[in-house]
Amino acid sequence: MIVRIFSDGQYRIPAEAQARLHELDVETVNAIDAGDETAFTTSYGSLVEHVHATGERLADDELVPSDLMLPPADITLEEAREEFTGEGLLPD
């Protein structure tokens, strides 16, 4: 599975690391729902760390679509919340 972290790069994640990725993603969303800044920073930080630790970084000149995309590592809770409402973070 290919995962892209915005403002970072693309990573190839082995199958055995995907369950944990999903867990951390759920934790992150729960933190966003709860509006818990600390929990959000911790869980999203762990999610990014997990991708870095288990993934193999793709070269910049590889042209592969990603299966999953993560916002930048330094995203704020506020920005993450925007991702679930309206147009999301991305500019048109």
Place this chain on the structure above:
Amino acid sequence: MAGLTGRMSTIVKAKVSKVLDRAEDPAETLDYSYTKQLELLQNVKKGIADVVTSKKRLQMQETQMQQQVVKLDTQARQALAAGREDLARLALERKQGIQTELQSLDSQIAELEDQQQKLVDSEAAMRAKLEAFRTKKEVIKAQYSAAEAQVRISEAATGVGEQMADVGLAMQRALDKTENMKARAAAVGELETSGTFDDLTQLGSGKDDIDRQLEAIGAGGQVDDELAKLKAELGTGGAQTAIEAPAGAAAAGALGQGEPIEGESAEVEPEAEGEAPA
């Protein structure tokens, strides 16, 4: 996966396909996509220049404020030497305000530095993808039948479209930050020219009057400390200048003040003795 990652992916894919749908045939999709990437790269360059300009402006402001701090410090010393404690206090209070502002300026400059680096990295990644895309585009056009090409094009264009979305977001965030700082820098600049530096604390993020009063207590304490320090410094320094300044008179006075204890007691005694014989 319906988490944050899934949500982000859905949005990006929707945006990318919206862009790609604008072109009608495969070859056009490729060329259109390539043109878009070139445009984006130009924008990124402008974005980087914008961030650099803002950073320079903040750095200039920082230098001015540092000069202001030195000036206010000198003014405080002068005021105190002139016996105007109230004026010295005012100068030190202003100095305190500017120093607080300087600290936040420091972190803003660091933040812009960070944004600049992100944009530079993101431009490099985009350039690499663009080059790969350019090569692939020609291969696809030359080697594949229309049906096969459609799949390959979709893959390549999505891959590069993601990168464009990535760069776009980096740009957006950098420019948002830059805009905020521009507005703030302009506000500080206005205060600077109108000389109302006391109001600087009001620029902070929505502080209520209690916060401000609490801050005033803290700042007041610091001002008191500095005032005491200055007094101590000037206390010893004042005596020295008194000795050195008007060479004859003051020196004599200073010496005369050093001796009197002995001299007076010596004078008292002879007088007492002198009185007796008389």
